[in-house]
Amino acid sequence: MGRKRVAILGSTGSIGRQALDVVQRHPERFEIVGLAAGKNVALLAQQVERHRPRVVSSASDGPAGLLAVATQSGADVVLAATDGAVAFEAVFAAVDRGTDIALANKELIVAAGQLLVAHAARSGARLLPVDSEHSAIFQCLQGAPRERVAAIVLTASGGPFWGRSRAEMADATLADALAHPTWQMGVKNTIDSATMMNKGLEVIEAAQLFGLPGERVQVLVHRTSVAHGFVVFTDGNVVGQLAAPDMRLPIGYALAYPDRLDDRPFEDALAALGGERGAPATTLAFERPDLERFPCLQLAYTALARGGTAPAVVSAANEVAVAAFVAGSLRFGEIATCIETALGRVDTEDSSLEAVRAADRSARAAARAFVETRDAGSVRST
Helix, strand or coil, rough: CCCCCEEEEECCCHHHHHHHHHHHHCCCCCCEEEEECCCCCCHHHHHHHCCCCCCCEEEHHHHHHHHHHHHCCCCCCEEEECCCCCCCCHHHHHHHCCCCCCCCCCHHHHHHHHHHHHHHHCCCCCCEEHHHHHHHHHCCCCCCHHHHHHEEEEEEEHCCCCCCCHHCCCCCHHHHHHHCCCCCCHHHHHHHHHHHHHHHHHHHHHHHHHHCCCHHHEEEEEECCEEEEEEEEECCCCEEECCCCHHHHHHHHHEEECCCCCCCCCCCCHHHHHCCCCCCCCCCEECCCCCCCHHHHHHHHHHHHHHHHHHHHHHHHHHHHHHHHCCCCCCCHHHHHHHHHHHHCCCCCCCCCCHHHHHHHHHHHHHHHHHHHHHHHHHHCC
């Protein structure tokens, strides 16, 4: 069997770099045929030098460059690891050609998941989740009859503010928000973890990918990030997936699917379950999330229930709000208010791809207007 050809959209980001690490450890299994990056052209040049892909693009090439990497590189699987909506056209085009997609872009599935699933069903392309929680559910569902799934459970780390009150979080600094207890991620994903919007987006993503209503997608906070997800079946049995908090594991599973990599020799049962190597015991603890302290999670459930383009609105407004927080134009406690304001101002009924794009634009405009109002108020008050 020949090597699997891999193209990466977002090769210089956190997921892209870890994917290349997986590929480098298994040169007999994978070949990099396409790399698309943003503005970090220096790192992209190093990656190109090492992997010699057929097609390369950077931010200066725009969406056309992403499209070329996704559709002209001859990839067997395209890893979608960009942030936001920039790669939508490239991913849809690859899916329509029957190319498998390893999904690490939350916004793509949140905003246009139903459409993408429908396109994949028509073309035969497989959608392989890379988020650790969705990979866990995907693995738990292998061989299981879908009609016997009662619910799925996604675990959340709770981020850096799990023990703080909403008032204490209101004026949290950027450094505080980036101090994640277990995962090493990019800036946006880490801040989304602090607001728990990452889990809200994952709830929407899970509902889209696995065809379940929001009330059957539940969240439990699990601080050590060892148990990543569970499936509750109609007979009362629960199947879960546990692994070390290392994104290279779900990345490797998605790239190798339906096989598994021969990557990590088994040494210690407790260590495999998240315990300290050689320790006599370990524990797994779970808590219910507090939606009042973390309103972004509730906003995601609201958008999922509303349907149409409401998830796209929440996702786009969140991007603007997080960027404004990073720039110092918005307080941490105002991120949820910004998103809620946009959700209330944008029409969310239609669900076509054009409607998704329009909702994305409108949500960003509404969120920017909110930020500008807050920023102007801050200037006046000083």
